[in-house]
Amino acid sequence: MPLLLLLLSLIFTGCHSPKERHTTSVIVEGSARAPLYRFFLPEGWRVIFPDAAADLSDTTQPLCTCLLEDMEGKMITITFHHFPTSNGERRIPPASQLARWRRQFQLEASDFDEQEVAWGGFYGRMIVGEGWRDEPMALQAWSLLLCDEEYARLLGGEGKFSPAISRQMAADVTIKAWGDPLLMEKRRSEVVAIAGSFGLLHPLPPSR
Structure with missing residues (x-):
């Protein structure tokens, strides 16, 4: 797809330096209404x-x-979801989530590309494409899992967190951005920086 290599080169250009321009720290509560995540x-x-x-x-x-x-009233929307599981429950494979988005945005094989991603203790897959959702629509989205070691540590009771909060922290996460294709092209670096700055507010310390 046009500009794909350029777009993919942007994926982590700004992900780990969210404060290059003025940003606001945003604290996000999980489904237990406790502060869990932060992004800029x-x-x-x-x-x-x-x-x-x-x-x-x-x-x-x-x-x-x-x-x-x-x-001009053109918009980009980014939504953050999480999906807590209990120890032993099946986690949502990122590839399955991306397949759902391909259907949702009516993406043909030539309309998108996918890439493996990892940052801040999360790993998963990202999709970039242009499709249709009532009108032409650009999509960039991430399906993320907490790394297996940290997932097991949280659900195994490590850390000074209640079982309910540990389960929330171990949740799978999706970050989905969509909007006007021209505006997305113009502001893509900001979308990528927002996603790349996302992480747990209080991650576990490294295991010894």
């Missing part, structure tokens, strides 16, 4: 949190949503 939001974006009465155990409910709108 560039100027010009706004963040929307669920209503206080919303049931965040409903995994269709985003933990938070980021919006960017230009002067």
Whole structure:
């Protein structure tokens, strides 16, 4: 697809330096309503949190949503979801999540590319493409799992966290950005930086 190599070269160019321009630290609560994650939001974006009465155990409910709108009303939306599991339960394979997004955005084989990713204790897969969702739509999204060692440590009771919070911290995560193709092309580095700055607020210390 056009510009694919350029786009993929951007994937982690800014991921680990979110403060190159002015950003705001955003704290995200998990479905237990305890602070779990943090990411950095560039100027010009706004963040929307669920209503206080919303049931965040409903995994269709985003933990938070980021919006960017230009002067012409074109928009980019980024949603963050997580999917807690218990020890022994099957985790969602990133490839399965990406297949769901391909259907959702009607992506043909020539319309997208995928790549393995890893940062901040998470690993998984990313998809970049342009498809259709009522209108032409660009997509860049990540399906992430906490690394196996940290997942096992959390669910095994390591750390000063309650079992409920440990289960939340071990959750699978998705970050999905979609919007106007031209605006996405223009602001892609910001989308990538937002995703790349995402991580646990209180990760476990390295094992000895």
